[in-house]
Amino acid sequence: SQQGEEDPQALSIQEGENATMNCSYKTSINNLQWYRQNSGRGLVHLILIRSNEREKHSGRLRVTLDTSKKSSSLLITASRAADTASYFCATDESSYKLIFGSGTRLLVRP
Amino acid sequence: DADVTQTPRNRITKTGKRIMLECSQTKGHDRMYWYRQDPGLGLRLIYYSFDVKDINKGEISDGYSVSRQAQAKFSLSLESAIPNQTALYFCATSETGTPGDNEQFFGPGTRLTVL
Numbered sequence A: 001s002q003q004g005e006e007d008p009q010a011l012s013i014q015e016g017e018n019a020t021m022n023c024s025y026k027t028s029i030n031n032l033q034w035y036r037q038n039s040g041r042g043l044v045h046l047i048l049i050r051s052n053e054r055e056k057h058s059g060r061l062r063v064t065l066d067t068s069k070k071s072s073s074l075l076i077t078a079s080r081a082a083d084t085a086s087y088f089c090a091t092d093e094s095s096y097k098l099i100f101g102s103g104t105r106l107l108v109r110p
Numbered sequence B: 001d002a003d004v005t006q007t008p009r010n011r012i013t014k015t016g017k018r019i020m021l022e023c024s025q026t027k028g029h030d031r032m033y034w035y036r037q038d039p040g041l042g043l044r045l046i047y048y049s050f051d052v053k054d055i056n057k058g059e060i061s062d063g064y065s066v067s068r069q070a071q072a073k074f075s076l077s078l079e080s081a082i083p084n085q086t087a088l089y090f091c092a093t094s095e096t097g098t099p100g101d102n103e104q105f106f107g108p109g110t111r112l113t114v115l
Helices: none
Strands: A004-007 A010-014 A018-025 A031-037 A043-050 A055-058 A061-066 A071-078 A085-092 A098-100 A102-110 B004-007 B010-013 B019-027 B031-037 B043-051 B055-058 B064-070 B072-078 B087-094 B110-114
Touching: A004 A085, A010 A018, A018 A085, A018 A102, A031 A061, A031 A071, A043 A055, A043 A061, A043 A071, A071 A085, A085 B031, B004 B072, B004 B087, B010 B019, B019 B087, B019 B110, B031 B064, B031 B072, B043 B064, B043 B072, B055 B064, B072 B087
Parallel strands: A010 A102, B010 B110
Antiparallel strands: A004 A018, A018 A071, A031 A043, A031 A085, A055 A061, A061 A071, A085 A098, A085 A102, B004 B019, B019 B072, B031 B043, B031 B087, B043 B055, B064 B072, B087 B110
16 A cells, blocks of 8 residues: 655646645654656655654755654755656655655646 | 666567566665556555565565566566556665665666556
C-alpha cells in the first residue's frame, strides 16, 4: 500500500511562479525524500530530510517536514519550464526500503 | 543515471513467455531494488536485495522472481508473463549506510508490454 500520498495530483502554473506540493504519510519514518521523474524516465533524487529536521533547502527547492502531522511539503521557487515533471515523495520507515507516493504532475507553462 | 543500466529498454512479448530484465550498476552499492510503475501511479516495490546472498519480497512479488548474480547485477524474471504485468520497470541501488541516509539511484527503466 502507498505510504505517502501527494497533493495535488496535478498542478499547472506559469513560469516564474512558485509550486508547492504536499505529501502525507501514515507511520513514523527515518526520513522523507523527494524525487523527480521526467516523462517515462527514471527517478532522480532531489532532497532528503531526516525525521529530526524541520526544513531543508537546496537551490530553488525548500522542503519542510512536520512529523506531528505526518506531512511534508516541497516548494519550488521561480519555476521554469524545465521543472515540468512528476514529483514523488518517498518515506523510509525502518528497513531502508522506500515507499513511494503516487506523485504530483507539475506543468510549468512558458 | 548512467551508473545504473537496464536491458532491454523496451520489450514486447506474448502471454505465457518467460522474460528476464537485467540491471547492472557501477556505483559499488550493496543494495538493489526492482520496482514497477503503472500509468499515473507511483512506484511499487517488487523485490529487493541488501547483499549478494540476500533476497527479500516487496509489496508485489507474486508472478516475479529475482537473482542477485553479483554485487553489480540484479535480474528480474517473469516466469510466465501476463498482460497485467505490462508496466514500466525500474531498477535502483543504494548504499549501506547509517539510518536516515539512503538515497536511491535509478536506472532508465524498461518498458514491458505483454500482449
